[in-house]
Amino acid sequence: MSLYKLKKGDIIGIVSPSGSITKEIMIQFNEGVKFLKEQGFNIKYGKNIFKVDDYSAGTPEEKADDINEMFADKEVKAIICSQGGDNANSVLPLLDYELIKNNPKVFMGISDITVLLLGIYKKTGMITFHGNDIMWGFGWNPSKYDEDEFKKIIVEGQIGKIIKNGERKTVREGITEGSLVGGNIKCLMKLAGTDYFPEMKDSILFLEEHTTTPEECDYQFNQLKQMGVFEKIKGVVIGYIYGLQAENENLIQMEEVLLNVTKEYTFPILKINDFGHCCPNTTLPIGAKVRLDATNCDIEIMEHYFDM
Structure with a gap:
């Protein structure tokens, strides 16, 4: 489509x-x-x-x-x-x-x-x-990043690597491909048990949050685990988490909680700061095929979604 x-x-x-x-x-x-x-x-x-x-x-x-x-x-x-x-x-x-x-x-x-x-x-x-x-x-x-990314994705319809806007970190190494799915984690969980919860098979899950705590991250990830989500996905990208990075930087961060909860899995996990609350945002096409290289801290949009 x-x-x-x-x-x-x-x-x-x-x-x-x-x-x-x-x-x-x-x-x-x-x-x-x-x-x-x-x-x-x-x-x-x-x-x-x-x-x-x-x-x-x-x-x-x-x-x-x-x-x-x-x-x-x-x-x-x-x-x-x-x-x-x-x-x-x-x-x-x-x-x-x-x-x-x-x-x-x-x-x-x-x-x-x-x-x-x-x-x-x-x-x-x-x-x-x-x-x-x-x-x-x-x-x-x-910011100029906001403006440039909007033009690049929505106006020019470019695909390719997402431009870096700050520190990136390998949480769990690996390279994989899948359909991009996600957004705000609290809002994702609002859809649990409904017909609107997205198909997670072969997906790259991206997550961000405004205010949160390590405890909240823990129960959310355990809920996703119990729903069988981590059995289906190909990888995870964690965005900017304002409530932890800006307000509680000394606490355990979301990506560390995820690593602990999913220690029996091998899917790659990447931490970036290119989307989220209270930060410059790239534009992410939900449903597009992407390549996640957590080892080298890259995400690449691979699928054209506009009439060319």
Whole structure:
């Protein structure tokens, strides 16, 4: 299922499937919109994008309607979510997956949007994109790395090695290939036991988190282990873990917990800082074939996913 590569003048639709855009953070939203306009894109808002329903950006039905309408709109060439939050999973049963499958286009976000990225990929086979959102990515002092990676992946459709943005570390050596699957680990676990949990066979699992503790990492990895995930995957990439790296750097880190929990396995594990919360983000195509070289600290996107 090929996607449409963006070009200047194209319309990007913005939706709010999770947290609400409050007055206090409107300036960041506007900065994110400004960033995309400066890249040469036009913007279209979902009709419910500024709704506030207590802690949520509207009802599940309103949020789903905006996403469905953006996929149905032939003028809209890509959809980027305004921000994360904590309740996007309420939207999953209300999406029109047949409509989405018949109108494939770039769908991108991060954090709580993980549930939608994975759910849509599971139900349709359409590649989705783990990358910057409007407010906390493009609207919060985007770096040149953010800008370059967005252009490289979404506009130019380049494949190849993911550009390094900071320290990388081999956790367990090895070289393997598989389909890229993952995102925020808490949000991945929201899908456990549902029809939206991704197929893990022959996958490269990538994980990031905002706030967490070693204890939380331990029970999450043990849950994945008990679900049989580690029997199926080909490798793991751990991204930037803000709650441990920035706030508790003296504690055992996520990748060390994973190594302990999976000591009977041999799949390669790589630690990088190229995606996650509160850091510059590359754009990762969920569902694309990648090559993981944990020995030499490289990840390479191998599959073209745009019409060339």
